[in-house]
Amino acid sequence: MGIRFYNVTHEYDSYSKKTYKAIQNISLSIESKDEFIALVGHTGSGKSTLAKHMNALMFPTEGYLNIFNETITKKRDKKVKYNNLRRQVGLVFQFPEYQLFEETVEKDIMFGPLNYKVPFEEAKRLAKEAIQLVGLDDSYLKRNPFNLSGGEKKRVSIAGILAMDPKILVLDEPTSGLDPHGRQVLMELFSDIHRKTGKSVIIITHDMDLVYRYFKRVIVLKDGMLSFDGSPDDLFRSDIIEQNHLDLPNTVKALKYIKDKQGINLDIYQKTPEEAAIELRRVMTHE
Amino acid sequence: MNSIIIGQYIPGSGFFYRLDPRTKIITILFLMIAVFMLETILQLAIAIGIAVVLLLAGRISLLKVLRGLKPIFILLVFTFVFQIALNTEGVVLSTATMHFNLTSVIFALLIFVLWRFLLRFNRFKILLFVLFVLGLYFNFRYATLHTDFYSFQLTIYEKGVEMSVFVVLRLLIIITLTTVLTLTTKPTDLTQGLESLMHPLKKLGFHSEDFALIISISLRYIPTIFDEAQKIMSAQASRGADFTEGKLKDKLKQIISLLVPMFIIAFMRSEELADAMESRNFVPGEQRTRINILRFTIVDIYTGLFTALCFAGAIYVKVML
Amino acid sequence: MSIIDVEQISFAYSEEKRTLNQVSFTIEKGEWIAILGHNGSGKSTLAKTLVGLLEPQSGEIRIDSIKLSEETAFDLRKKVGIVFQNPDNQFVGVTVRDDIAFGMENLCIPRDEMLKRIEFYAQKVGMEQYLDKQPSNLSGGQKQRVAIAGILAMRSDILIFDEATSMLDPYTRNDLIRYIQSLNQEGFTIIMITHDVNEAILADKIMIMKQGEIAAFDNTHTILEKKELFDENHLELPVALEIASLIEDIKLKEILWEFVSTM
Numbered sequence: 001m002g003i004r005f006y007n008v009t010h011e012y013d014s015y016s017k018k019t020y021k022a023i024q025n026i027s028l029s030i031e032s033k034d035e036f037i038a039l040v041g042h043t044g045s046g047k048s049t050l051a052k053h054m055n056a057l058m059f060p061t062e063g064y065l066n067i068f069n070e071t072i073t074k075k076r077d078k079k080v081k082y083n084n085l086r087r088q089v090g091l092v093f094q095f096p097e098y099q100l101f102e103e104t105v106e107k108d109i110m111f112g113p114l115n116y117k118v119p120f121e122e123a124k125r126l127a128k129e130a131i132q133l134v135g136l137d138d139s140y141l142k143r144n145p146f147n148l149s150g151g152e153k154k155r156v157s158i159a160g161i162l163a164m165d166p167k168i169l170v171l172d173e174p175t176s177g178l179d180p181h182g183r184q185v186l187m188e189l190f191s192d193i194h195r196k197t198g199k200s201v202i203i204i205t206h207d208m209d210l211v212y213r214y215f216k217r218v219i220v221l222k223d224g225m226l227s228f229d230g231s232p233d234d235l236f237r238s239d240i241i242e243q244n245h246l247d248l249p250n251t252v253k254a255l256k257y258i259k260d261k262q263g264i265n266l267d268i269y270q271k272t273p274e275e276a277a278i279e280l281r282r283v284m285t286h287e
Numbered sequence: 288m289n290s291i292i293i294g295q296y297i298p299g300s301g302f303f304y305r306l307d308p309r310t311k312i313i314t315i316l317f318l319m320i321a322v323f324m325l326e327t328i329l330q331l332a333i334a335i336g337i338a339v340v341l342l343l344a345g346r347i348s349l350l351k352v353l354r355g356l357k358p359i360f361i362l363l364v365f366t367f368v369f370q371i372a373l374n375t376e377g378v379v380l381s382t383a384t385m386h387f388n389l390t391s392v393i394f395a396l397l398i399f400v401l402w403r404f405l406l407r408f409n410r411f412k413i414l415l416f417v418l419f420v421l422g423l424y425f426n427f428r429y430a431t432l433h434t435d436f437y438s439f440q441l442t443i444y445e446k447g448v449e450m451s452v453f454v455v456l457r458l459l460i461i462i463t464l465t466t467v468l469t470l471t472t473k474p475t476d477l478t479q480g481l482e483s484l485m486h487p488l489k490k491l492g493f494h495s496e497d498f499a500l501i502i503s504i505s506l507r508y509i510p511t512i513f514d515e516a517q518k519i520m521s522a523q524a525s526r527g528a529d530f531t532e533g534k535l536k537d538k539l540k541q542i543i544s545l546l547v548p549m550f551i552i553a554f555m556r557s558e559e560l561a562d563a564m565e566s567r568n569f570v571p572g573e574q575r576t577r578i579n580i581l582r583f584t585i586v587d588i589y590t591g592l593f594t595a596l597c598f599a600g601a602i603y604v605k606v607m608l
Numbered sequence: 609m610s611i612i613d614v615e616q617i618s619f620a621y622s623e624e625k626r627t628l629n630q631v632s633f634t635i636e637k638g639e640w641i642a643i644l645g646h647n648g649s650g651k652s653t654l655a656k657t658l659v660g661l662l663e664p665q666s667g668e669i670r671i672d673s674i675k676l677s678e679e680t681a682f683d684l685r686k687k688v689g690i691v692f693q694n695p696d697n698q699f700v701g702v703t704v705r706d707d708i709a710f711g712m713e714n715l716c717i718p719r720d721e722m723l724k725r726i727e728f729y730a731q732k733v734g735m736e737q738y739l740d741k742q743p744s745n746l747s748g749g750q751k752q753r754v755a756i757a758g759i760l761a762m763r764s765d766i767l768i769f770d771e772a773t774s775m776l777d778p779y780t781r782n783d784l785i786r787y788i789q790s791l792n793q794e795g796f797t798i799i800m801i802t803h804d805v806n807e808a809i810l811a812d813k814i815m816i817m818k819q820g821e822i823a824a825f826d827n828t829h830t831i832l833e834k835k836e837l838f839d840e841n842h843l844e845l846p847v848a849l850e851i852a853s854l855i856e857d858i859k860l861k862e863i864l865w866e867f868v869s870t871m
Contacts, residue, residue, distance in 0.1 A: 043747065043777045057521050083529045091525040097555075098515075098522040101547035111544065115527030115537075146551065150647060160526060177774050179646065179803035180844040206778045209847065247778065250847035257848075257867040258860060273847055277854035284857050475702050507702045510744040556697045563698035566659045566690045567711035567758065568682055576716045578709035578726075 002032040002200070003054050003089065003168065007063035010049055022049040024224040025063070030054070032068070032088075032167045035200035036191070038211045038232070040246065041221035047204045050221065051170050054202070055089040056082040068167070087116055090166030094173045096150075096157035105131065105148075105156050106141035112164040123163070130159035133196070135189055151182055155189075162193070168200040169193070175205060183207065187214050212236060212249040213271045220244060236269060251276045296473055302345040302586065303471040308480030310587040311472060314594045315464045321601035322460050328449065330604055331456045337597075338463060345471075352466050359462060360413065363455055364420075370451030377446030383428045387437040391430035398422045475579070478502040483581055494572055504560075512553065519548045611637040611766060611797055612658065617667030619653055627653045628664065629820040640789075640798040642808035642828070645817035646842055651801045654817070655770045658799070659690050671766070686715065689759025690768040694775060695751035696743065704730070704746070704754050705739045711762040722761075729757040733787070749780035753787070766797040773807065785810065805838075806846055809868055816841055832868075846871070 008026045011019050023046040030037065041047050052058040053065060056072055065072040068088045070080050093099065102108035106127050113123035131140055134155040140148075145156055154174065161169065171190070175183040187210050194201045205211060211218055212232050220228035220240060228240045235241065241248060248256070255268035255276055266283050270276040303311070325331050342349060356363075402419040406412065428441075469477070482499035489495065520530065528541040612635040619628040627650045635641055645651040656662040658669060660681035669676040671684045689711075692698045701707030705726055712722045730736040733753040743751060752772055759767060769788065773781040789810055792798045800811060808814050814831040816823040818841050824831055831837065835853045838845050845853065848871075852864040 042779060052521065055525060057524060083524075083527060086525050086527060093518065093522040093525070097552055098519045098548055099526065099544075101544045101551075111523075111528075111540075112526035115529070115541075164527065179842075180805070181646075181842045184844075245779070251851070254848035254851055254864060254867055257870075258863050261863055261866075262860075273850035273854060276851045280851070280855050280857070280860055284855075284860070503702055504700060507700070507743065510742075511696055514744070556694075559692060559694060559697035560700070562656070562661050563692055564700060564710075565661055566685060567700075567762065568685050568714040569710070570682070570714070573714070574716055575713045576719060576722070577713060578706060578719065578722055580719060 001068060001167075003030040003068075004066040005029070005053070005063070006065065008053060008060040008065055009062035010046075010053065010058060011061045021224050022046045023053075023221070026050065026226050027063075028219065028226060028229055030168065030200060030202065032200055033198055035168075035202070035217065036194050036215055037200070037202045037217045037219060038215040039202060039204045039219050039221070040206065040208075040211060041227075042245070045221040046224040047221055048172055049224075051091060051172055051202070051204060054168070054170055055086045055091045057086070057091070084116075087112075087164050088166055089168045089170060090161035090164055092158050092161050092169070092171045092174065094176060096153040099157050099160060100145040100153060103144060104141065105143050105145050105159075108145050108156065109141075109160045109163045112160055116164065126163040126165065127159070130163040131156075133162055133193055134159045135192075151178065151186075154178075154186070166199065168202065170202045170204075172204045173206070174203060175207060175210065183210065190214075208236075208247045208249045209251070212252070220246070233269065255279070297351065297470055299346075299471065301347070301471075303347060303467060305584070305586050306471075306590060307581050307583050307587050308472050308476040309483055309581060310583065310590050311468050312477075312480050312484060314590055315468050317594050317598050318464055319461055321598050322457060322464075324601040324605040325457075326605070326608075328453050328456065331453065331460070334460060335456065338460060342463075342467070345467075347467065347470065351470065352463055356459070356462055356466070359458075360416075363458060364416070366458060367451045367455050370454055371443060371447045374444055374447035374450050375442075377444045377449070380443045380445050380448060382440060382442040384438050385427040385441050386431050386435045387427065388430065388433040388435045390432045391427050394426045394430055395423055398426060474506050475503050476581075478506075479579060479581060496575065497571055508556075512549070515552060516545070516549060519545055522548075609637050610634045611672055612799075613670040613673075614658075615668050615670075617657060617664035617669060619650075619657060619662060619664045621653075627820050628657070630667070631820070631822055632667075633815065633822060633825055635797065635799065638792075638795050638797055639813060640792045640811045641800070641813050641815060642811035643799065643801045643815045643817060644803065644805060644808050644841075644843060646803065648819075649817040650820040651817045652770055653820075655690060655768050655799070655801050658768060659685060659688050686762055687764055688766040688768065689762060689764035690770060691752060691755045691759065691772040693771040695748045695755070698755055699743045699751055702742060703739065704735060704741050704743075707743075707754050708758045708761055711758050715762060725761045726757075729761045732760065733757045747780065748776050749784055752776070752784055756787075756791075765795070766799070767791065768799045768801070770801045771803070772800075773802070774804075781807075803843075805844060806871070809846060809871060816843070 005026045005028050009024050010022050012022055013019060039047050039050065049058060053060065053072075054067070056067060059072060059074055059076065061074055067085050070085060072080075072082075076082075100108055102111065106124070109127035109130055110123040113126050114120070118126065127141065128138060131138065136152065136155055136159075140152070140156070145153060148156065158171070158174070174190070175186055178186065190201055190203065191214055193199065203215075215232055218228065218230065218232050218235050219226065220235065222244050227244060228235055228238070236248060236252060240246075247253075249271070251270050251273060252268050255266060255270060258264070258280070259266045259268055264283055267279055270279050322331075322334060325334060339349070342352065398419060402415060402422075405415055472480070478499045482495040485493065485495040485498070523541065523544045524530065528544055530538075530541055614631060614633050617628055617631050618626055620626045631650075631654065643651045643654065653662065657664050660676055663678070671687060674680055674684060676684055699707055700710045708726045708730060709722050712725065717725075726739070727736070730739055733756050735750060735753050735757060738746065738750065746754070755772075756767070767788075773784055776784065785807055788798060788800065798811075800807065802808060809828060809832065811828055813826065814828050815825040816831065816837060823841060824834070824837055832845065832849055835845060835849075844850070846868055848864045848867050852861045855861065
C-alpha cells in the first residue's frame with residue numbers, strides 16, 4: 001500500500017523543440033501510514049511535478065508508479081479510476097484562491113466528498129470534522145470563505161482536502177507567504193493532524209528550520225533527480241547540503257559560528273533555540 | 288504556454304514582416320475593396336495569380352495560409368452549394384432526378400460511415416469531403432433499384448456554377464489577405480497600428496491610446512490566465528472534480544468550481560494592477576510618449592504604390608470593361 | 609535631512625475600524641527602514657498612503673518638504689517608487705523593455721532618452737539579456753528586478769518594497785535583498801515592509817506596527833534587544849538572538865550578535 005515510484009521520468013514538451021525532464025528516474029516509496037516527509041529542493045527541481053504524480057494528476061512518460069495498488073503508466077488505462085486515487089492521496093495546492101468557490105465554508109468543504117457521492121448528511125458531518133481538525137471552530141462553517149484572512153483561507157482549503165479522508169496528505173508549500181509565527185502555528189497543526197489521525201503527510205517546503213524541527217524524513221530533489229532520502233539529521237550532517245546549495249537550519253548556522261569562532265567542542269546539531277541554549281550552557285559549565 | 292498565440296502570429300522574416308502595421312492594415316483594406324470591384328472569374332483569377340506571386344516573394348508558405356482557411360471551410364462549402372441551388376439563370380448544364388429510396392438511403396449511410404472512418408487517418412480531409420459530396424450526388428442520381436418514396440429534380444445552371452465559383456474565389460482572396468496580416472504582424476504591433484490609424488477619432492471622443500493599452504495588457508495576461516486556469520483545474524480535480532465524465536448537473540457544478548476562482552483571481556489582479564499602474568504615474572487619457580514607435584520605410588512606400596496601382600487597375604476594370 | 613515626514617495620519621476603509629491611527633514618523637534621506645508587523649497591522653495601507661494611492665482622512669505626509677495631495681501626487685510619485693508583493697500583477701509590459709518603459713512613458717520622457725535609460729537600468733539590475741523576453745518566461749525574482757528597473761528609470765530615489773520578497777523562494781529572496789542593500793549603499797532611501805525579521809535586520813531602523821499604530825520605532829539594534837516587543841506582537845526574533853536571550857554568558861551573547869550582523 002501507499003505510493004511507489006519505479007524509475008519515474010516526466011518529460012515536458014517544450015515549445016523551443018528541446019524537451020525538458022522535470023523529474024528523472026525517481027524511485028521511492030511512501031507508506032500509507034505514519035510518514036512525515038519534507039520534500040525540498042530549489043525552484044525548478046521538480047518538487048511540484050513529483051507531487052502531481054502522487055495523486056495521478058500527472059502521468060510518467062517513462063517508468064511507472066503504484067498508487068494504492070493501481071499501476072500508473074504513461075498510457076491511461078480506462079479501467080483505472082484515477083479519480084478515486086485522488087481521494088486516497090489528497091493534494092493541497094499552494095494558494096487557497098485556486099480552490100475556494102462556494103458561498104459558505106461548509107459547502108466548499110463538502111465539494112470534495114459530494115464529488116465522491118458521499119451522502120449529503122454524511123458530507124456535512126465530514127465538513128464539521130475537517131474544520132475542527134484544522135483548528136477552526138464550527139462558527140466558520142456558515143461564513144463566506146472570501147471574507148476570511150489569508151491564514152484562515154489556507155486552513156479551509158486544507159479542510160476541503162481532509163474532508164475526503166485521504167490516507168496520504170500532500171501539501172505544496174503550505175507555509176510560503178506566511179510570517180514565521182504563522183508558519184510555526186501551521187506546522188504544529190500538520191504535526192497534530194499527523195499524530196491524531198496517523199495519516200502520512202508530505203510537505204513541500206524551503207524552510208530548513210522547519211525541516212529540522214518537525215520532520216522524520218526528508219527527500220531532496222536536484223535538477224529533477226533524487227539526491228537524498230533519509231532523516232533530517234543525516235541530511236544536515238552530510239555534504240549534500242553544500243552540493244545542493246541548500247541552507248543549514250539557523251540554529252546549526254549560529255552554533256557553527258560560535259564553534260568556529262571560539263574553538264570549543266560543541267554539538268552544533270540542535271533543532272530548537274532552547275536545545276541550542278541547553279547545549280551552550282552545558283559546554284560553558286564544562287569549560 | 289507560448290503556444291497560445293492570438294491571431295496565429297508566426298515569427299519570421301521577409302518582406303511582409305518588415306512592413307509597418309499601418310501600411311499592412313490600409314493595404315489590405317484597399318485590396319479588399321478592389322477585389323469587390325472585380326466582376327468576372329478571369330479577373331479574380333488574375334488577382335489570385337498576383338496574390339500567389341506576392342506570397343511566394345514574401346516567403347510565406349502557401350500551406351500555412353491554406354491552413355488558416357480550415358475554420359471557414361464549411362462556410363465556403365455552404366456558399367458554394369447555395370449559389371448553385373439558388374441561381375436559375377443561364378444555360379442548363381445538367382438536370383437529373385434525385386432518387387430517395389431504400390437502396391440509395393442505405394448506400395448514403397454507408398458512404399457517410401466510410402467517410403467518417405477515413406477521416407480518422409487525419410489526412411486529405413478536404414479531398415475526402417469533396418469525394419463524400421460527389422459520392423452522395425451520384426448515389427442519389429443513379430440508385431434506382433427500388434421504388435422511390437421521394438424524388439426531386441436537381442438542375443444545375445451555368446450561371447449558378449459561375450456565381451458559386453466566383454463567390455468562393457472572392458472569399459478565398461479576402462481570407463488570404465487577412466490571414467497574411469495576422470500571420471506576419473505581432474498582436475501588439477497590430478493594436479498599435481490600429482491605435483495610430485484611429486487616432487483622428489479622438490475628436491469624436493474615442494481615446495485610441497487607452498483602447499490600445501487595454502488590448503495590449505489583455506494580450507500580456509493571456510498566458511498567465513491560461514496557466515492559472517490549469518492550476519485551478521488541477522486543484523479541483525484533486526477534490527474529485529472529474530471534468531471528463533459525470534452527469535450534466537455535476538458538470539455544471541464543476542465548471543462553476545473552475546470559473547469562480549478564475550474570476551475572483553482576475554478581479555484581485557485588476558485591483559493590484561491598477562495600483563501598480565497608478566504608482567508609476569499612469570493617468571488614463573493623459574499624453575504619454577511611446578517606447579515602441581511605428582516608422583514608415585522605403586518598403587512601405589513601394590507597397591503603397593503597388594496598392595494604388597492595384598486599386599486603379601480595379602477601378603479601370605470596373606468602369607471600362 | 610528628513611525626506612519623508614508623516615504627521616498624525618489616520619486612515620479607515622470602513623467606519624468601524626481605523627486601519628491607520630494617528631501615525632507619525634520621520635525618515636531621513638538615505639536611510640533603510642524596515643516596517644515589521646502582522647497581517648492586518650496596517651503596514652501595507654501605510655505604504656499605499658506614502659505613494660498617494662490612498663489618501664489619509666486626516667494628517668499629512670510631506671515628501672521632500674512638499675505636502676502630498678491630489679495636485680502634487682503626480683510629481684511626488686517620480687520620487688517615490690513602490691514594488692508590490694505579486695510579481696505577476698505589476699508587470700504591465702508585453703516585454704521587459706516595454707515594462708521598464710511604462711513609467712517613463714507616463715512621464716512623457718522622449719524616446720531616445722528612454723532607450724538610453726532602459727539600457728542603463730536593465731544592466732544595473734542584471735536583466736540586460738532579457739529585454740525582449742515576455743513575463744511568462746521570467747522567474748518571480750527576475751520580474752521583481754524588472755519592477756525595480758522601471759522605478760529607477762523614473763529616477764525615484766525612495767524605494768518602497770511592500771512584501772516584495774514574500775512570494776520568492778529563499779535563495780532568490782536573499783539575492784534580491786542583497787541587491788536592495790547595494791541600492792541603499794548607493795544612497796537610495798529604502799522602506800521595506802515585511803513580516804520576516806530576518807529581512808529587517810539589515811535595516812538601519814525597524815518600525816513595528818500593531819493594529820494601525822506604531823508600537824516601536826528605533827535603531828535596529830535597540831529594537832532587537834527588546835524580546836518582549838517581539839513576543840507581544842507575535843513576531844519572532846532571528847534564531848541566533850532567540851538563543852542569545854536564553855543564555856547568560858556575555859561573551860557568547862556577543863558572538864551571537866556578531867553572527868546576526870554578518871547575515
